Amino acid sequence: MNNVIYMDNNATTRVADEVVEAMLPYLSQRYGNPSSMHSFGGNVARDIARAREQVAALLGCHPEEIIFTSCGTESDNTAIKGTLTMVPEKRKIVTTRVEHPAVLATCRDLERHGYSVSEIGVDRQGRLDIDQIGFRIDDNTAMASVMWANNETGTVFPIERIAEIVKARGVVFHTDAVQAVGKIPLNLKDSPIDLLSLSGHKLHAPKGIGVLYVRRGTRIGTFMHGGHQESGRRGGTENVPGIIAMGKACELAMRYMDEENTRVKALRDRLEQGILSACSDCFVNGDVDNRLPNTTNISFEYIEGESILMMLNKFGVCASSGSACTSGSLEPSHVLRAMGVPFTAAHGSIRFSLSRYNTQEEVDFVIERIVPIINRLRELSPFTAKAAR
Ligand code: PLP
Numbered sequence: 001m002n003n004v005i006y007m008d009n010n011a012t013t014r015v016a017d018e019v020v021e022a023m024l025p026y027l028s029q030r031y032g033n034p035s036s037m038h039s040f041g042g043n044v045a046r047d048i049a050r051a052r053e054q055v056a057a058l059l060g061c062h063p064e065e066i067i068f069t070s071c072g073t074e075s076d077n078t079a080i081k082g083t084l085t086m087v088p089e090k091r092k093i094v095t096t097r098v099e100h101p102a103v104l105a106t107c108r109d110l111e112r113h114g115y116s117v118s119e120i121g122v123d124r125q126g127r128l129d130i131d132q133i134g135f136r137i138d139d140n141t142a143m144a145s146v147m148w149a150n151n152e153t154g155t156v157f158p159i160e161r162i163a164e165i166v167k168a169r170g171v172v173f174h175t176d177a178v179q180a181v182g183k184i185p186l187n188l189k190d191s192p193i194d195l196l197s198l199s200g201h202k203l204h205a206p207k208g209i210g211v212l213y214v215r216r217g218t219r220i221g222t223f224m225h226g227g228h229q230e231s232g233r234r235g236g237t238e239n240v241p242g243i244i245a246m247g248k249a250c251e252l253a254m255r256y257m258d259e260e261n262t263r264v265k266a267l268r269d270r271l272e273q274g275i276l277s278a279c280s281d282c283f284v285n286g287d288v289d290n291r292l293p294n295t296t297n298i299s300f301e302y303i304e305g306e307s308i309l310m311m312l313n314k315f316g317v318c319a320s321s322g323s324a325c326t327s328g329s330l331e332p333s334h335v336l337r338a339m340g341v342p343f344t345a346a347h348g349s350i351r352f353s354l355s356r357y358n359t360q361e362e363v364d365f366v367i368e369r370i371v372p373i374i375n376r377l378r379e380l381s382p383f384t385a386k387a388a389r
Contacts, residue, residue: 005362007271008318009202010151010179010295010353015245016204022248023206023241034238035227044240051247055211058250059196060187067212067230068243072178072199075212076102076145078223078234079174079195083143084110085221087172090142092116094166096128097338098155099147102197103176104334107145116140125287126155126339134165143172148180148196152335152351153286154295156184163192172218178202182253183260183292194218200242204355205249209242256356265293267363268354272296274367279374285341285349294354299336299345303377308350311373317366320351 006014032041034048052063059066069075080093080103093107097119107117118136122128133144144166149156159175166173174195180186182203188196195218200209214220214233226235276282281301300308305321312319332346341349352366 003316005315005317005358005365007352007354007358007362007366008320009355010154010351011320012201012207013204013355014357015206016249016252018252019205019245019248023245026241026244030240034240035229048238048240048243051243054247055250058181058254059213060189060191061213062216064231065188065213065216067214067233068238068246069210069212069234070208070239071210072100072176072197072202073102073210074223075197075199075210076100076174076176077106078212079197079220080106080110080143080145082220082223083172083174083195084115086219087142090140092118092138092140092142094118094120094133094136094141094144094171096120096122096146098122098126098150098152098335099145100151100176100178102178103145103147122155122338124340126150126153126285126335127287127290128157128162130158130162130165133162134169137166137169137171141169141171143174145174145176148175148177148186149184149292150286150335151179152333153297153339154179154292154353155286156180156290156292158290159193160191163194167192167194179292182249182257183294185257188213188215195220200246200249203249203253205245206242209239209246211246259356261293264354264356264358267358267360268294268296268352270360271352271354271363271366272298274363275370278367278371282374283345285336285339292353295351297349297351299341300348300350300374300377301345302381303348303374305348305350307377308348308370308373311377312366312370315365315369317369320353321349 030044032044034041034045052066055066056063095107111117120132146162148159163173172194175193177196178199181198194215196213198211201207222233224234224236229235229238275298282298285297285299309321336346
Protein backbone atom coordinates (compact mmCIF):
# COMPACT_ATOMS: atom_id res chain seq x y z
CA MET A 1 0.00 0.00 0.00
CA ASN A 2 2.92 2.29 0.54
CA ASN A 3 3.54 2.38 -3.18
CA VAL A 4 0.22 4.01 -3.88
CA ILE A 5 0.30 7.47 -5.46
CA TYR A 6 -3.03 8.79 -4.30
CA MET A 7 -4.54 11.52 -6.50
CA ASP A 8 -8.22 10.81 -5.84
CA ASN A 9 -8.79 13.09 -2.87
CA ASN A 10 -12.17 14.37 -4.10
CA ALA A 11 -13.38 10.77 -3.68
CA THR A 12 -11.96 10.40 -0.19
CA THR A 13 -8.86 11.39 1.75
CA ARG A 14 -6.31 9.70 3.94
CA VAL A 15 -7.14 10.21 7.62
CA ALA A 16 -4.47 12.54 9.02
CA ASP A 17 -2.18 10.97 11.64
CA GLU A 18 -3.07 13.75 14.08
CA VAL A 19 -6.76 12.94 13.56
CA VAL A 20 -6.24 9.24 14.26
CA GLU A 21 -4.31 10.14 17.39
CA ALA A 22 -7.08 12.47 18.58
CA MET A 23 -9.92 9.98 18.04
CA LEU A 24 -8.27 6.77 19.28
CA PRO A 25 -8.94 7.30 23.03
CA TYR A 26 -12.67 7.52 22.23
CA LEU A 27 -12.56 4.00 20.79
CA SER A 28 -10.93 2.63 23.92
CA GLN A 29 -10.70 4.38 27.33
CA ARG A 30 -13.16 7.26 26.77
CA TYR A 31 -16.22 5.26 25.75
CA GLY A 32 -18.75 7.04 27.95
CA ASN A 33 -22.11 8.10 26.58
CA PRO A 34 -22.18 11.91 26.38
CA SER A 35 -25.81 11.88 27.57
CA SER A 36 -24.98 10.07 30.84
CA MET A 37 -25.27 11.84 34.20
CA HIS A 38 -21.88 10.61 35.48
CA SER A 39 -18.74 12.54 34.77
CA PHE A 40 -17.26 9.64 32.75
CA GLY A 41 -19.91 10.42 30.12
CA GLY A 42 -20.04 14.13 30.92
CA ASN A 43 -16.37 14.51 30.06
CA VAL A 44 -17.12 13.14 26.61
CA ALA A 45 -19.93 15.68 26.21
CA ARG A 46 -17.41 18.40 27.04
CA ASP A 47 -15.03 17.03 24.37
CA ILE A 48 -17.83 17.04 21.80
CA ALA A 49 -18.46 20.68 22.67
CA ARG A 50 -14.80 21.39 21.98
CA ALA A 51 -15.01 19.62 18.58
CA ARG A 52 -18.09 21.69 17.76
CA GLU A 53 -16.06 24.83 18.47
CA GLN A 54 -13.25 23.61 16.19
CA VAL A 55 -15.71 23.09 13.32
CA ALA A 56 -17.33 26.46 13.97
CA ALA A 57 -13.91 28.16 13.92
CA LEU A 58 -13.18 26.81 10.43
CA LEU A 59 -16.59 27.92 9.15
CA GLY A 60 -16.61 31.25 10.97
CA CYS A 61 -19.92 30.53 12.69
CA HIS A 62 -21.31 29.85 16.18
CA PRO A 63 -20.89 26.35 17.67
CA GLU A 64 -24.63 26.03 18.21
CA GLU A 65 -25.11 26.38 14.45
CA ILE A 66 -23.34 23.03 13.92
CA ILE A 67 -25.26 19.74 13.73
CA PHE A 68 -23.22 16.56 13.49
CA THR A 69 -24.56 14.04 10.96
CA SER A 70 -23.28 10.79 9.47
CA CYS A 71 -22.06 12.12 6.10
CA GLY A 72 -22.42 14.79 3.44
CA THR A 73 -25.35 12.93 1.90
CA GLU A 74 -27.29 13.02 5.18
CA SER A 75 -26.53 16.73 5.58
CA ASP A 76 -27.82 17.46 2.06
CA ASN A 77 -30.94 15.38 2.59
CA THR A 78 -31.63 17.00 5.95
CA ALA A 79 -31.13 20.50 4.58
CA ILE A 80 -33.52 19.97 1.69
CA LYS A 81 -36.23 17.79 3.25
CA GLY A 82 -35.97 19.56 6.61
CA THR A 83 -36.62 22.90 4.92
CA LEU A 84 -39.54 21.64 2.86
CA THR A 85 -41.36 20.32 5.92
CA MET A 86 -41.33 23.85 7.38
CA VAL A 87 -43.01 25.43 4.33
CA PRO A 88 -45.46 22.75 3.16
CA GLU A 89 -47.39 25.22 1.04
CA LYS A 90 -44.37 25.84 -1.23
CA ARG A 91 -43.65 23.09 -3.76
CA LYS A 92 -40.66 24.21 -5.82
CA ILE A 93 -36.88 23.79 -5.46
CA VAL A 94 -34.27 25.58 -7.56
CA THR A 95 -30.95 23.82 -8.08
CA THR A 96 -28.36 23.13 -10.79
CA ARG A 97 -27.75 20.34 -13.25
CA VAL A 98 -24.25 19.71 -11.93
CA GLU A 99 -25.01 18.96 -8.26
CA HIS A 100 -23.78 15.79 -6.59
CA PRO A 101 -26.38 12.96 -6.54
CA ALA A 102 -26.83 13.65 -2.81
CA VAL A 103 -28.76 16.75 -3.93
CA LEU A 104 -29.91 15.78 -7.43
CA ALA A 105 -31.31 12.36 -6.52
CA THR A 106 -33.02 13.90 -3.47
CA CYS A 107 -34.66 16.53 -5.68
CA ARG A 108 -35.69 13.95 -8.25
CA ASP A 109 -37.28 11.84 -5.54
CA LEU A 110 -39.17 14.90 -4.36
CA GLU A 111 -40.37 15.40 -7.94
CA ARG A 112 -41.99 11.98 -7.71
CA HIS A 113 -43.78 13.31 -4.63
CA GLY A 114 -45.28 16.27 -6.40
CA TYR A 115 -42.53 18.90 -6.07
CA SER A 116 -41.32 20.82 -9.06
CA VAL A 117 -37.56 21.08 -9.49
CA SER A 118 -35.92 23.72 -11.63
CA GLU A 119 -32.36 22.75 -12.61
CA ILE A 120 -30.17 25.54 -13.94
CA GLY A 121 -27.68 24.58 -16.64
CA VAL A 122 -24.03 25.59 -17.03
CA ASP A 123 -21.93 26.79 -19.96
CA ARG A 124 -19.05 24.97 -21.67
CA GLN A 125 -16.72 26.03 -18.81
CA GLY A 126 -19.13 24.77 -16.18
CA ARG A 127 -20.14 28.31 -15.15
CA LEU A 128 -23.65 29.17 -13.96
CA ASP A 129 -25.70 31.97 -15.42
CA ILE A 130 -26.29 33.70 -12.09
CA ASP A 131 -29.25 35.70 -13.40
CA GLN A 132 -31.11 32.48 -14.08
CA ILE A 133 -31.31 31.84 -10.36
CA GLY A 134 -33.33 34.97 -9.70
CA PHE A 135 -35.54 34.30 -12.75
CA ARG A 136 -36.36 30.77 -11.65
CA ILE A 137 -37.44 31.72 -8.13
CA ASP A 138 -41.16 32.37 -7.82
CA ASP A 139 -43.76 32.55 -5.05
CA ASN A 140 -44.00 28.77 -4.97
CA THR A 141 -40.24 28.32 -4.31
CA ALA A 142 -39.32 26.86 -0.92
CA MET A 143 -35.55 26.83 -1.30
CA ALA A 144 -32.53 26.92 -3.58
CA SER A 145 -29.60 24.52 -3.31
CA VAL A 146 -26.38 25.26 -5.20
CA MET A 147 -23.05 23.54 -4.59
CA TRP A 148 -20.03 25.61 -3.61
CA ALA A 149 -17.48 23.61 -5.60
CA ASN A 150 -17.98 20.85 -8.13
CA ASN A 151 -16.54 17.47 -7.20
CA GLU A 152 -15.72 16.49 -10.78
CA THR A 153 -14.20 19.63 -12.29
CA GLY A 154 -13.38 21.63 -9.18
CA THR A 155 -15.31 24.62 -10.57
CA VAL A 156 -16.12 27.05 -7.75
CA PHE A 157 -19.39 28.96 -7.96
CA PRO A 158 -19.69 32.55 -6.62
CA ILE A 159 -21.77 31.23 -3.78
CA GLU A 160 -22.02 34.41 -1.70
CA ARG A 161 -23.46 36.31 -4.68
CA ILE A 162 -25.83 33.45 -5.44
CA ALA A 163 -26.95 33.34 -1.80
CA GLU A 164 -27.59 37.11 -1.87
CA ILE A 165 -29.81 36.78 -4.94
CA VAL A 166 -31.76 33.92 -3.36
CA LYS A 167 -32.13 35.68 0.01
CA ALA A 168 -33.27 38.88 -1.70
CA ARG A 169 -36.22 36.82 -2.93
CA GLY A 170 -36.95 35.65 0.62
CA VAL A 171 -36.06 32.03 -0.09
CA VAL A 172 -33.96 29.63 2.05
CA PHE A 173 -30.49 28.99 0.62
CA HIS A 174 -28.50 25.76 1.03
CA THR A 175 -25.04 25.02 -0.32
CA ASP A 176 -23.33 21.66 -0.60
CA ALA A 177 -19.83 22.69 0.42
CA VAL A 178 -18.50 19.14 0.75
CA GLN A 179 -15.68 19.80 -1.72
CA ALA A 180 -15.04 23.42 -0.75
CA VAL A 181 -14.52 23.13 3.00
CA GLY A 182 -10.86 22.78 3.86
CA LYS A 183 -9.73 23.70 0.34
CA ILE A 184 -10.79 27.32 0.01
CA PRO A 185 -11.27 29.88 2.79
CA LEU A 186 -14.86 30.51 3.77
CA ASN A 187 -16.46 32.56 6.47
CA LEU A 188 -20.12 32.24 7.34
CA LYS A 189 -20.15 35.20 9.71
CA ASP A 190 -22.56 37.75 8.24
CA SER A 191 -23.03 35.49 5.22
CA PRO A 192 -26.44 35.10 3.56
CA ILE A 193 -26.06 31.30 3.51
CA ASP A 194 -28.70 29.54 5.64
CA LEU A 195 -27.60 25.92 5.39
CA LEU A 196 -24.28 24.32 4.45
CA SER A 197 -23.20 20.67 4.21
CA LEU A 198 -19.76 19.20 4.76
CA SER A 199 -18.27 15.75 5.05
CA GLY A 200 -15.41 14.50 7.21
CA HIS A 201 -13.84 12.06 4.80
CA LYS A 202 -13.13 14.78 2.26
CA LEU A 203 -10.93 16.65 4.69
CA HIS A 204 -8.77 13.98 6.31
CA ALA A 205 -11.29 12.80 8.92
CA PRO A 206 -12.77 9.29 8.63
CA LYS A 207 -15.89 8.22 6.78
CA GLY A 208 -19.15 8.29 8.71
CA ILE A 209 -19.13 11.85 10.00
CA GLY A 210 -20.66 14.94 8.46
CA VAL A 211 -21.90 18.35 9.49
CA LEU A 212 -24.89 20.48 8.66
CA TYR A 213 -24.51 24.17 9.42
CA VAL A 214 -27.87 25.78 10.22
CA ARG A 215 -27.73 29.55 10.54
CA ARG A 216 -29.40 30.85 13.69
CA GLY A 217 -33.07 31.48 13.07
CA THR A 218 -33.30 29.15 10.05
CA ARG A 219 -36.29 26.86 10.47
CA ILE A 220 -35.57 23.24 9.71
CA GLY A 221 -37.59 20.14 10.52
CA THR A 222 -36.08 17.23 12.44
CA PHE A 223 -34.88 14.61 10.01
CA MET A 224 -33.84 11.92 12.49
CA HIS A 225 -36.33 11.56 15.33
CA GLY A 226 -35.12 10.08 18.60
CA GLY A 227 -33.29 11.40 21.65
CA HIS A 228 -32.41 14.97 22.49
CA GLN A 229 -28.95 14.82 20.89
CA GLU A 230 -27.82 17.77 18.78
CA SER A 231 -30.34 19.94 20.67
CA GLY A 232 -33.15 17.63 19.52
CA ARG A 233 -32.38 18.35 15.87
CA ARG A 234 -30.80 14.97 15.13
CA GLY A 235 -31.52 12.04 17.40
CA GLY A 236 -29.14 9.13 17.92
CA THR A 237 -26.20 8.55 20.25
CA GLU A 238 -23.30 10.55 18.92
CA ASN A 239 -20.50 9.09 16.79
CA VAL A 240 -18.02 10.36 19.36
CA PRO A 241 -14.74 9.23 17.69
CA GLY A 242 -16.00 10.66 14.39
CA ILE A 243 -16.98 13.97 15.98
CA ILE A 244 -13.62 14.32 17.73
CA ALA A 245 -11.94 13.47 14.42
CA MET A 246 -14.01 16.07 12.58
CA GLY A 247 -13.03 18.75 15.07
CA LYS A 248 -9.34 17.92 14.74
CA ALA A 249 -9.56 17.73 10.93
CA CYS A 250 -11.13 21.21 10.86
CA GLU A 251 -8.37 22.57 13.10
CA LEU A 252 -5.78 21.08 10.72
CA ALA A 253 -7.64 22.39 7.66
CA MET A 254 -7.25 25.92 9.02
CA ARG A 255 -3.55 25.32 9.62
CA TYR A 256 -2.96 23.91 6.12
CA MET A 257 -5.26 26.23 4.14
CA ASP A 258 -2.39 28.38 2.88
CA GLU A 259 -0.41 25.33 1.83
CA GLU A 260 -3.46 23.99 0.00
CA ASN A 261 -3.65 27.23 -1.97
CA THR A 262 0.07 27.51 -2.72
CA ARG A 263 2.06 24.25 -2.67
CA VAL A 264 -0.81 21.87 -3.53
CA LYS A 265 -2.03 24.28 -6.21
CA ALA A 266 1.48 24.50 -7.68
CA LEU A 267 1.65 20.69 -7.79
CA ARG A 268 -1.72 20.54 -9.52
CA ASP A 269 -0.59 23.14 -12.08
CA ARG A 270 2.67 21.27 -12.67
CA LEU A 271 0.76 18.04 -13.29
CA GLU A 272 -1.70 19.74 -15.61
CA GLN A 273 0.93 21.59 -17.61
CA GLY A 274 3.15 18.52 -17.79
CA ILE A 275 0.33 16.48 -19.27
CA LEU A 276 -1.06 19.16 -21.59
CA SER A 277 2.33 19.98 -23.04
CA ALA A 278 3.26 16.34 -23.68
CA CYS A 279 -0.04 14.91 -24.96
CA SER A 280 -1.96 15.99 -28.05
CA ASP A 281 -5.74 16.35 -28.25
CA CYS A 282 -6.40 16.94 -24.58
CA PHE A 283 -7.88 19.84 -22.63
CA VAL A 284 -8.95 20.85 -19.14
CA ASN A 285 -12.64 20.72 -18.18
CA GLY A 286 -14.12 23.37 -15.91
CA ASP A 287 -13.63 27.02 -15.08
CA VAL A 288 -9.84 27.26 -14.80
CA ASP A 289 -10.03 30.76 -13.29
CA ASN A 290 -12.38 29.71 -10.49
CA ARG A 291 -11.31 26.27 -9.44
CA LEU A 292 -10.39 24.29 -6.35
CA PRO A 293 -6.61 24.40 -5.94
CA ASN A 294 -6.29 20.61 -5.84
CA THR A 295 -8.38 19.50 -8.83
CA THR A 296 -7.78 19.06 -12.54
CA ASN A 297 -10.14 17.27 -14.89
CA ILE A 298 -8.51 16.51 -18.24
CA SER A 299 -10.21 15.08 -21.32
CA PHE A 300 -8.14 12.90 -23.64
CA GLU A 301 -9.94 12.73 -26.97
CA TYR A 302 -10.72 9.40 -28.63
CA ILE A 303 -9.77 7.08 -25.76
CA GLU A 304 -11.59 5.64 -22.78
CA GLY A 305 -10.96 7.10 -19.35
CA GLU A 306 -11.33 3.65 -17.82
CA SER A 307 -8.46 2.30 -19.96
CA ILE A 308 -6.24 5.16 -18.80
CA LEU A 309 -7.20 4.50 -15.17
CA MET A 310 -6.47 0.79 -15.43
CA MET A 311 -3.05 1.42 -16.90
CA LEU A 312 -2.26 4.07 -14.29
CA ASN A 313 -3.44 1.64 -11.64
CA LYS A 314 -0.68 -0.78 -12.68
CA PHE A 315 1.78 1.85 -11.49
CA GLY A 316 -0.13 2.37 -8.25
CA VAL A 317 -1.59 5.70 -9.40
CA CYS A 318 -5.14 6.37 -8.15
CA ALA A 319 -7.36 8.85 -10.03
CA SER A 320 -10.99 8.91 -11.26
CA SER A 321 -12.72 8.94 -14.60
CA GLY A 322 -15.61 11.12 -15.70
CA SER A 323 -17.79 8.17 -16.58
CA ALA A 324 -20.00 6.10 -14.37
CA CYS A 325 -20.36 2.45 -15.24
CA THR A 326 -24.10 1.95 -15.15
CA SER A 327 -25.83 -1.24 -16.22
CA GLY A 328 -22.98 -2.31 -18.44
CA SER A 329 -22.78 0.88 -20.48
CA LEU A 330 -20.31 3.66 -19.83
CA GLU A 331 -22.29 6.84 -19.45
CA PRO A 332 -20.31 10.09 -19.46
CA SER A 333 -20.82 12.01 -16.24
CA HIS A 334 -23.88 14.23 -15.88
CA VAL A 335 -21.56 17.15 -15.11
CA LEU A 336 -19.57 16.88 -18.34
CA ARG A 337 -22.78 16.31 -20.30
CA ALA A 338 -24.34 19.42 -18.74
CA MET A 339 -21.23 21.35 -19.86
CA GLY A 340 -21.63 20.08 -23.42
CA VAL A 341 -18.25 18.34 -23.50
CA PRO A 342 -18.22 16.35 -26.77
CA PHE A 343 -18.92 12.65 -26.39
CA THR A 344 -15.46 11.62 -27.63
CA ALA A 345 -13.83 13.77 -24.96
CA ALA A 346 -16.24 13.17 -22.08
CA HIS A 347 -15.52 9.45 -22.30
CA GLY A 348 -11.80 10.07 -21.99
CA SER A 349 -11.83 12.36 -18.99
CA ILE A 350 -9.68 11.82 -15.93
CA ARG A 351 -9.87 13.69 -12.63
CA PHE A 352 -6.74 14.09 -10.56
CA SER A 353 -7.38 15.51 -7.11
CA LEU A 354 -4.38 16.17 -4.91
CA SER A 355 -3.85 16.77 -1.21
CA ARG A 356 -1.17 18.05 1.14
CA TYR A 357 0.28 14.53 1.19
CA ASN A 358 1.32 14.61 -2.48
CA THR A 359 4.88 15.42 -3.52
CA GLN A 360 6.60 16.79 -6.61
CA GLU A 361 8.23 13.39 -7.17
CA GLU A 362 4.78 11.83 -7.39
CA VAL A 363 3.59 14.45 -9.85
CA ASP A 364 6.64 13.93 -12.07
CA PHE A 365 6.17 10.16 -11.87
CA VAL A 366 2.56 10.48 -13.07
CA ILE A 367 3.53 12.77 -15.96
CA GLU A 368 6.28 10.37 -16.98
CA ARG A 369 3.91 7.38 -16.94
CA ILE A 370 0.81 8.87 -18.45
CA VAL A 371 2.35 10.15 -21.69
CA PRO A 372 3.27 6.68 -23.05
CA ILE A 373 -0.10 5.36 -21.80
CA ILE A 374 -1.97 7.95 -23.84
CA ASN A 375 0.18 7.34 -26.92
CA ARG A 376 -0.30 3.58 -26.64
CA LEU A 377 -4.08 3.84 -26.22
CA ARG A 378 -4.31 6.19 -29.17
CA GLU A 379 -2.44 3.69 -31.34
CA LEU A 380 -4.97 1.04 -30.34
CA SER A 381 -8.02 3.28 -30.65
CA PRO A 382 -10.25 2.93 -33.73
CA PHE A 383 -11.01 6.64 -33.22
CA THR A 384 -7.51 8.05 -33.17
CA ALA A 385 -7.24 11.77 -33.61
CA LYS A 386 -6.22 11.40 -37.22
CA ALA A 387 -8.92 8.90 -38.14
CA ALA A 388 -11.63 11.02 -36.56
CA ARG A 389 -10.75 14.20 -38.41
N1 PLP B 1 -21.54 16.42 -2.14
C1 PLP B 1 -20.42 16.44 -2.86
C2 PLP B 1 -20.09 17.64 -3.68
C3 PLP B 1 -19.55 15.34 -2.85
O1 PLP B 1 -18.45 15.37 -3.57
C4 PLP B 1 -19.91 14.22 -2.06
C5 PLP B 1 -19.06 13.01 -2.07
O2 PLP B 1 -18.39 12.72 -3.04
C6 PLP B 1 -21.09 14.27 -1.30
C7 PLP B 1 -21.88 15.38 -1.36
C8 PLP B 1 -21.51 13.12 -0.43
O3 PLP B 1 -20.72 13.08 0.73
P1 PLP B 1 -20.65 11.73 1.60
O4 PLP B 1 -19.78 10.78 0.84
O5 PLP B 1 -20.04 12.15 2.89
O6 PLP B 1 -22.03 11.24 1.75
